[in-house]
Amino acid sequence: xxxxxxxxxxxxxxxxxxxxxxxxxxxxxxxxxxxxxxxxxxxxxxxxxxxxxxxxxxxxxxxxxxxxxxxxxxxxxxxxxxxxxxxxxxxxxxxxxxxxxxxxxxxxxxxxxxxxxxxxxxxxxxxxxxxxxxxxxxxxxxxxxxxxxxxxxxxxxxxxxxxxxxxxxxxxxxxxxxxxxxxxxxxxxxxxxxxxxxxxxxxxxxxxxxxxxxxxxxxxxxxxxxxxxxxxxxxxxxxxxxxxxxxxxxxxxxxxxxxxxxxxxxxxxxxxxxxxxxxxxxxxxxxxxxxxxxx
Amino acid sequence: xxxxxxxxxxxxxxxxxxxxxxxxxxxxxxxxxxxxxxxxxxxxxxxxxxxxxxxxxxxxxxxxxxxxxxxxxxxxxxxxxxxxxxxxxxxxxxxxxxxxxxxxxxxxxxxxxxxxxxxxxxxxxxxxxxxxxxxxxxxxxxxxxxxxxxxxxxxxxxxxxxxxxxxxxxxxxxxxxxxxxxxxxxxxxxxxxxxxxxxxxxxxxxxxxxxxxxxxxxxxxxxxxxxxxxxxxxxxxxxxxxxxxxxxxxxxxxxxxxxxxxxxxxxxxxxxxxxxxxxxxxxxxxxxxxxxxxxxxxxxxxxxxxxxxxxxx
Numbered sequence: 001x002x003x004x005x006x007x008x009x010x011x012x013x014x015x016x017x018x019x020x021x022x023x024x025x026x027x028x029x030x031x032x033x034x035x036x037x038x039x040x041x042x043x044x045x046x047x048x049x050x051x052x053x054x055x056x057x058x059x060x061x062x063x064x065x066x067x068x069x070x071x072x073x074x075x076x077x078x079x080x081x082x083x084x085x086x087x088x089x090x091x092x093x094x095x096x097x098x099x100x101x102x103x104x105x106x107x108x109x110x111x112x113x114x115x116x117x118x119x120x121x122x123x124x125x126x127x128x129x130x131x132x133x134x135x136x137x138x139x140x141x142x143x144x145x146x147x148x149x150x151x152x153x154x155x156x157x158x159x160x161x162x163x164x165x166x167x168x169x170x171x172x173x174x175x176x177x178x179x180x181x182x183x184x185x186x187x188x189x190x191x192x193x194x195x196x197x198x199x200x201x202x203x204x205x206x207x208x209x210x211x212x213x214x215x216x217x218x219x220x221x222x223x224x225x226x227x228x229x230x231x232x233x234x235x236x237x238x239x240x241x242x243x244x245x246x247x248x249x250x251x252x253x254x255x256x257x258x259x260x261x262x263x264x265x266x267x268x269x270x271x272x273x274x275x276x277x278x279x280x281x282x283x284x285x286x287x288x289x290x291x292x293x294x295x
Numbered sequence: 296x297x298x299x300x301x302x303x304x305x306x307x308x309x310x311x312x313x314x315x316x317x318x319x320x321x322x323x324x325x326x327x328x329x330x331x332x333x334x335x336x337x338x339x340x341x342x343x344x345x346x347x348x349x350x351x352x353x354x355x356x357x358x359x360x361x362x363x364x365x366x367x368x369x370x371x372x373x374x375x376x377x378x379x380x381x382x383x384x385x386x387x388x389x390x391x392x393x394x395x396x397x398x399x400x401x402x403x404x405x406x407x408x409x410x411x412x413x414x415x416x417x418x419x420x421x422x423x424x425x426x427x428x429x430x431x432x433x434x435x436x437x438x439x440x441x442x443x444x445x446x447x448x449x450x451x452x453x454x455x456x457x458x459x460x461x462x463x464x465x466x467x468x469x470x471x472x473x474x475x476x477x478x479x480x481x482x483x484x485x486x487x488x489x490x491x492x493x494x495x496x497x498x499x500x501x502x503x504x505x506x507x508x509x510x511x512x513x514x515x516x517x518x519x520x521x522x523x524x525x526x527x528x529x530x531x532x533x534x535x536x537x538x539x540x541x542x543x544x545x546x547x548x549x550x551x552x553x554x555x556x557x558x559x560x561x562x563x564x565x566x567x568x569x570x571x572x573x574x575x576x577x578x579x580x581x582x583x584x585x586x587x588x589x590x591x592x593x594x595x596x597x598x599x600x601x602x603x604x605x606x607x608x
Binding site for chain 2: 035111144275
């Protein structure tokens, strides 16, 4: 993965001489158009969030009017005793907890499937792999029925517990640890008297970091974006993740018009944590994604 | 940890002349830790994947019987009664056809766009790759529900910044609303799929390109004959995830119901499940869930097998 990256600028410079300027222009035009398509809704959302209610419809929708962003943010955060802040906190709890624990558990399982030989290993792996193909929304309804039997619906756990399971994480960490954790190293650790669990947490985990970061990000995004499970499970507004919260505001826009602005500002704010996470971890993620797609 | 020069010798010795007892001992010790490694994930997987699937199948086999019109409800075994109802349900059949049509059109467009952008990003023609990569990927940071709400505003004639366009074209009308949703899904996921394809392009060894160039291949030829075949596994992966995503379409239509009356409560199979369970008719909803999960599984599995055979041949 490192070789082609470092070879990139050199070869492109060499090839650049022979490149037809027309093809370059065409390529840049396509990239430019794509950029406009992907960014204009986000730009519009940002610009709209900086306006007050009157100027939202009366001024140029793609450009700034009077700067009211901070007032808008304050209004959203203080609306109904800060329920929006509660939602963001809930989302962070669901996602950080779920992704962190889910990654460790999937990593341990994938690692064991790659590094230990035992009867039923392939069967177990195939069952988990089947889990990757089962859509999460198909599980949501039966999960609701089970949780209502044990009276856990409308609790934190109803959304938190199912998000600890990442079959894709097992798949990825198995492939990755099979190729990146050498058996000789484990053998050496054993001879040095290190226990299997200790070897995993002190040594193997370090070799598996790119795969683990990828699994963490995947889980984080999946839980942050999750909508169906909370929609089915939760009635109590104070347990909502931010996606469900914004959704319920949007359904009430007709009765409470000021919510329209809150939906937009709330939407903008809900994107910030994910962007921060991507920027923070993007180097790891790109490498890990490649690992997942090579079969 | 022992020094590198010593370790191989020791390992070799242990392997070659090893006392059987010791190897057995470590084998037993190794297997002894398996419950620690596999147990926690296995338990949660059983509880939140296998159990719900089993429970849905069980629930789908029950029917509610009443003694008289106002009598007490009683659950009894009904065999495949619910499945009969699923397949007789016209609205459900329509919704399945609708998402299939959606998938047949949207998935190739999205993946084609992702592939073209990834190839351009990988070609020497484009400058400012880092910026483009981030720009294309940014929509993926927007949760599906939030993206649907944003685009709902953008499509609305009176709120949209594109009001000249939206006042002429009814993006939220019965004719177009499905494709308006396809645009939302495409907008969110192109960058994500592009990144998967792009990172597998980066993993192609540069010798392959040198060989192609020695044979006189230009950029287009290299893209077509070298790059695309080599990233085929990544494309298959993104296609399988897209098929799963299409059949579970829920957040977008659920949100669009607030913007457009053309989106009914049975617009997609998942909406049908949701509205049936809200009635509530859990047994029928469970049967819908099972059929949907099976269909998704069979479709993605078939696609995986078909494309694997083709790339092997």
